[in-house]
Each structure stands twice: as C-alpha cells, then as structure tokens.
Amino acid sequence: MSKDNNRRQTQNSNEKNTQSRRTMLKAMAGIPVLGLFAYELMEKKSFDRSKGNHLIKELGLDDIQPPTRISTSGEVDLLRIGIIGFGNRAGQLANGLGFIHPVTMENWRKNERLNNWLEQESLNVAITGICDVFDLHAENGLATAKNELLAGGAKHSGLPVKRYRTYLEMLTDSSIDAVIIATPDHHHARITIDAIQAGKHVYLEKSLCHTEEELYEVYDVVRNSNRVFQLGHQITQNVVFQQAKEIIRKNILGKISIIETTSNRNTADGAWIRHLDANGNPKPGNLQSIDWKQWLGNSPEVPFTIDRFYNWTKFFDYDTGMLGQLFTHEYDAINQLLRIGIPKSAVASGGIYYWKDNREIPDVLHAVFEYPEKELTLMYSASLASSRSRGRVIMGHDASMELGGTITITADNNSTRYKQKIQDGTIETDAPMLTVSSGSGSIDAVTSATEKYYASRGLTSTFINGRRIDITHLHLKEWIDCIRHGGTPSVDIEKSFEEGVTVLMAHKSYLEKRRVEWDPVLRKIV
Template sequence: MEENKRRGFLKKLGVTGVAAAVSPMVFAEETKSLHYLKRVNPTINLSTIKIALIGAGGMGTADTETALLNPNIELVAVCDLYDARIESAKEKWGSNIYTTKDYTKILSRKDVDAVIIGTPDHWHKQIGIDALNAGKHVYCEKPMVHSVSEGKSLIDAWKKSGKIFMVGSQGLSSLGNEKAKELLAAGAIGDINYAEGFWARNSPLGAWQYPIPNDASTNTVDWNRYIANTKKRDFDPLRFFRWRNYLDYGTGMSGDLFVHLFSSLHFITNSYGPNKVSATGGLRYWKDEREVPDVLLGMFDYPESDQHPGFNLSLRCNFVDGTSGSTYLKIVGSKGSMDVKWEEVVLKRNANSFDDDPFLAEKMKGQNAQSDRKRIVAPLETVYTAEKGYKGAHYDHFANFFNAIRTNGSVVEDPEFAFRAAAPALLCNDSYQQNKFMEWDPVNMNLI
C-alpha cells in the first residue's frame, strides 16, 4: 500500500508536474521542468506584538528590520553597548524608542512582549535565560549557546517558562527546505546515505573583517559589561567589533555557518544529529591574529535511527574562495540526489534506479531503441524554485515566531532542535583544537 502511494507520488511528479506541499501553505506549479514554489499568507486580524532588540549590530539590526516587515509588530526598546549603534537605532526607528546599555532594564519593561537577542555568542545563554525568567518570548540568533555545556540549562529554563523561544537559523523556514523535506519523505531519492554542505566567502566583510569605528574607546563602548562573563582584558576594539574571530566571544566558522547547514539537514531528515564529530582546517589567509581557522572541514557519522538510515555528512567552509560566496547542501540517496538552497531545490533521479518506476519509464521511453550499446545516462532533473514575490526564509522564520506567540503554538526551531544543531557545530571547534574525534549522544544531548 505504501509503495503504491510512493509510486503514485513519483508518477505525478514526473508526468503531471504537480507535487503536494509539506503543508497547505505551500504549492508547486509546473512550467515544463521548472516548478515554482510559493507561499500563501493568511489574512486575519492580528494582535500587536511589542518587541525589543538586545544587540544592535549587523545581524540584530537585520533581524529587527525583517521582524518589522511582519504586520502589527512594534519596536519599543533597543539595547547596545556602543553609543553609535544606539544613535543609529533612533535614526532608523524613531527617537521615541527606549534605549539603554543594560539589557536587564529592557527585561523589566512591562510593554515588551518579546526580545530579539543579536549579541555576540557568549551572551546568548544568559540573556536568553534572563528573558525567559522575566516572562518574555525570545528570538535568539544562532548558535543558541556558546558551548555545549550551556545547552541543558537554557532548555530547562525554556520548558519551565511556558514562553516561545525561536533560534535564528532562518533558512529552516525556507520553501527550499520544505520542498526537500517533502521529496525525501516521498522516496524521491530513495534512502539517504550521504550529505555534504559547502559555504564560501570571498569578501573582507564576509571573513569578519568588520570596520573599526574611529571613535572606538571606553568612552563609547561599555567594555566592562561586554567582558563581564569571560576573561578580563584591557579594551581591544578588535575583540569588540570583530568578535567572531575570538573564542571568548564567538564560535568560529562552524558556529556561524555550519550551524545553518546542520539546521537545514536535520529539518529535512528529521534527524537528531551525528554521534561522531571530527574537524580539521587551518588559518590559511586571514593571518590577522584571529583565533579561529579560515578553512574548516568537518566529518560526521549519523547513526541509524527511527527517522533515517545511517549516513555520513561532510561540511566545508572557506573564507578565501574564488566562487565569491557559494553555499549549498547536497543530500544523496540510493535513487538520486537533491541540491538544496533556501529558494531552490534541484532533484536529480538516477535513470537506472529501478525498472518499474513510472516516473523513469515515461522519461526513458524510446531512448534505447537505436542501439544495444550501453551509454552513460545523465540523471533526470527537476528544478523547483521560488516564484517572484516570495518574501524569503528570514521573513517566514519571524512569521512562524509571531504566529506561535499569538496562538500559543510551536516554532520550527525551538531550543531542543536548536541545541541538536548547535552541538555538532560547537564540537567541531573542540575536535579541531584538541585534534581528536568527539563522541556525542544526539538523543539525550550529552557529550560521551
């Protein structure tokens, strides 16, 4: 019975070009071999949600601007440790917003329903727990925590609070991920056996060479508050404005970028994560006294589980790359593969995978009539891409967050999901620094 359903799905996929969506909100329409994905947003009366931003740097600002694109969202307060960012926030969002350098004053305000945490990684856990304890909903940038040891305490605080906590690997809410999840579940590539991901950047800003303001000093930056939960040091503008380069504050390439690939892969496969982690790499180009590599390679063993067969994953990241910013996730199965991006999925099906598949029979009809000689046969390819006007994964991620607040619902990336994505990324750093395999229990979320 299940096999007939699967074949029926694949027949529709190849012959009629119509594919059912992962939810009633997503549809696919055929244009030859190109399928357009779209999302239909409901039009209902929405209550106003008042938000505050804690950490008004590049990502915090981008998050807030995206959040405000959603209907009936109001920004009431901003916290940052650098004077110029506070002034910039007032210019962007109005001089009437409340501003401070002390995030606890934000959490004490009764007019704040939810906070966006866009701080450096070393403050995610504490501000997250404090916000939950103050009765606030939380949108926290990835990775959710700065080290594996911090995960359980934040999860416990979330469960106790009854509040919504969303982590910001925004690609999770993309049409591309949803289509890939649906195709894998339908058997379009057979059983998964391997996956790989790649992230490359070729611009100075993409390699965390953020500009240092001329006025950077202890007169404009609350340095003591910044380092309050880590090693005491004299003021260093590089460690404040280029914090991702330093282990006291950031989590390296894996915590910044691998975590996106883990999040997407786990969403598509329903996986809890790998049980073995290894990493290698080096500082090959950006020799600017940073403490993290600019080339990182990770290898991961995913054990057989109720959700999927056992498979292997390889991830690569390169900050000096001629492709100027390539990003992809490839998932390989016994019958084909998928190249997954946030707004596109390319499905490739093996032409010789099995003889009784109506999808393949229709595509291959008449191709072998001229000769008995065997040929190299290219995969059969179907491309799914977002239609024009799609607002993007970042918008949809916040829409999921705000809908969960209004309906007391759930989010796609709650703390348990987020920790299972963050842990193998953080363990990459440990493997690289300690030069050894790291063993992880992905179900119970424990280091072995």
C-alpha cells in the same frame, strides 16, 4: 448591338470575378502554413506536457501545491518588542518587523527596494526598547524604532522608545513583551536564560550557546517555560524549502546515505575582518562610546581594540567560528528536512592557512558527523579562502538533490528505481530531472535546453516576476504568530539543542584533535 454589348459586359464582369477570386486565394497562401504551424505546436505541447506530467505524476509530486500563507488575522494586540544588540543584523531584523532606519530608507528609495519592502505585511508590533553597549548602535536602533514609515501601510504606535543601559534593565521592564537577541554569541545563552526567566518571549540569532554548560542550562530553562522561543534560521520559510520537504517525504531520492554541506567565502568581510570602513579607516567606537566591560560579559578580561570589537568572530572566547556562524545554517537546513538529530560521533580538522592575522578560528575546516542509526554521514567542508561554488547536496541511491535558492534534482546513473526510465530516455542523468525555482513555486519537469542550462547554473531564481518576500520577515512572523495564537515555531528549543550539541562536538573535536562522541545516557559530549 445592345445584346452584344451586354454579353461583353457579362464576360467582363465574369473575368473580374474570377480575377478577384484568384487574388483572394493567392492572398490566403500563408494560411495553410500557419495551420501547419499551429498543428505542430499543439503536437509539441501535448508531447512535452505528457512527458513532464507523466514523470511528476509517477513520482507522486503532482499534488504538491505551493504553500499559502495565512495573514495575521484582524484584531490582534500590539506586541511590544525590545531588541538587545543593535548591529548590522538587528537592522535587518527590524526591517523584517516592518521598521526601517531613515538612512536605509533613503538608500532603498533610490534603488526601488523601498516599494517592495513597503508591501511587506504589517505584524502589528512596536519596537519599544533598545539595548546596546555602543552608543552609535543604540542610536541607530532608536532612530529605526521611531521612524514613522512602516511596512504594510501600518500606523506607528506612537509609543516611546527607551534605551536601556543593560539588558537586565530591559528584562525587568514589564512593558516589554518579547525580546530579540542579536548580540555577539558569547552573550546568547545567558541573555536567553535571563529573558525567559523574566517572562519574555525570545527570538535569538544563531548560535544558541558557546559552551556545553550553557547549552544544558538554556535548554532546561526554555523547555520548562511556556514562553515562545525561536532560533534565527530563516531558511525553513523559503517556499522552495517546503517543496524540498515534500520531495524528501515522497522518497524521490531513494536511500540517503551521504549529505554534503559547504561554506565558500573568499573576502575579508566574509572572513570577519570588518573593522575598517569603505575608505580603509577604522570604524567608529572607543572606550567613551562603548561599555567594554559589559561587552566582555563573562569572557576573559582583555584590553579594548577596534579589531576585537568588530571582528570578535575571529576569537574563540566569543564564538566557535565557521561552525557557529555558518555550519549552524547548514545543519539546521538538513535537520529540518531529515530530522537527523544529534550525531553519534564527530571529527573535525582544519587550520589557519590563508588569513594570517591574529585570528584563532580556522579559515579552512572540515567536519564529518556519523549517524549509524540513520545509516548516513553528514559532511561539512568550509573555506574562507576560496569561493568556488559548492552546493548543499543530499545524495541518495536513486537521485541527488541540490538545495539552494532553487532545488535541482538529478537522477543517478546507476539508480535502481529509475533504471527503466533512464534506458528509455524519459529521464536523462546528465541534466536535472526536476527543478523547483522560487519564482514559480511550482514543480516543473525540465523539458527545454534553456531551462536545463539556467537550472544547472542556478540562474532561475535571480529574476522573479512575483513579489519578493523577505524570509527573515516570515521567520519573525512565525514566532509572533506562535506568541499570539500558540504553536511551536520551526526552530524550537529541541532542534536548537540538537544543533548546539552537534556544533560543540565538532568544536571540541577541532580543539582537542580527536574524535568525540555523544553519550545519550549521560547526555554529554565525551
């Protein structure tokens, strides 16, 4: 009996064991599927990596590292800066220096921008002087310079901030070490010359000058001084731009014979109609609050109007229109990359086709610059009446590079160098071959369809996980670092001079409706 019982029990437990083993096995049914998934994923990853790496390696781009920034080293003396001309741009420059207007501060607090700005590195500077012919602007400058909240957790120097009625008054004050000039363009060269001769370091907003005579004078004065001069083209500070330099240096594009630059704007503000506020009322300012005579400077005497004061860009007495305001940035970007220098000849044409106001500057403009020695042509095509997005494109025999907030490199269908790779499918020509986005700062071979899509639309730089750094801040920092430790800023007087000549050549061509040339011996435009 008991034996029987025992046997039954053993049988039962055996059955149970088998059953639980079977349940266990069934429970694990998904594991082989997962294993297969992992295997396929590894296969794909290693394929993508070898495809991408292979290309990057072959192009010699595998050793490019995103540039690292040297932060201001420990103990430096406080630099005392005066700002001449405190309009909209000067406000941005003050932000770059680490200062903020109380109203801007409140606005930024609402949209989270403030925290990002507060992380900006302290440059250990004080804004101790403000000069503006317009009381309201001068007061904005004073409020900004006095605001105790500074970027980078810096403590306010506590130094007084003085308003100077004229820039010469500021220049004679020995307590100012350096000046930032952000006035309308017709003052640029004069103030720079006076400032350098007064022993101040100068950061000048573009453009360098308004006439040829001024150009040669400012060049000589700056060149023969030991003061640090920087022109306000901040694009070189963009991390992406440094990568573009490497790509050019490694000759990824092949022989470059044509470069196309553009400006594409289609708003009243973009066309320099800026005298009305958001409600359509004239902005503040009258002869009581504006020193009109000083504003005019050496330009012809004309009656004060709100239009002229805010929309000065429209008139040739004060600047050269799109050439001085927009093309300068384009030219600088290309000159920094390729060191093309002064062209042999320039032809420009255009007209006032859309903005039928009292303007003198064209709203549609083209300029073509020839560089026979470099064997290339630089084109500039600009419109204030269409914002159709046209990039800044450097075209080579093997590939072209579109340089904006991101870099997109596309192989040429008929490239000699990439012929084999195009044939075997390693390189596609209907999609970017390489992209560099400012987000990662690293170079990726484009492998997935989504990446291709966003890269081609330039959407890759909109959302950046890392810290967003203001490039104007970096450009100012470079200037300040050179003042403290020596060295030459990116946009020094040589490059500024080349740019000045190029702009004035196109301007002269437009005005005189003829092809102009640069005479390198006489050193003048003929």
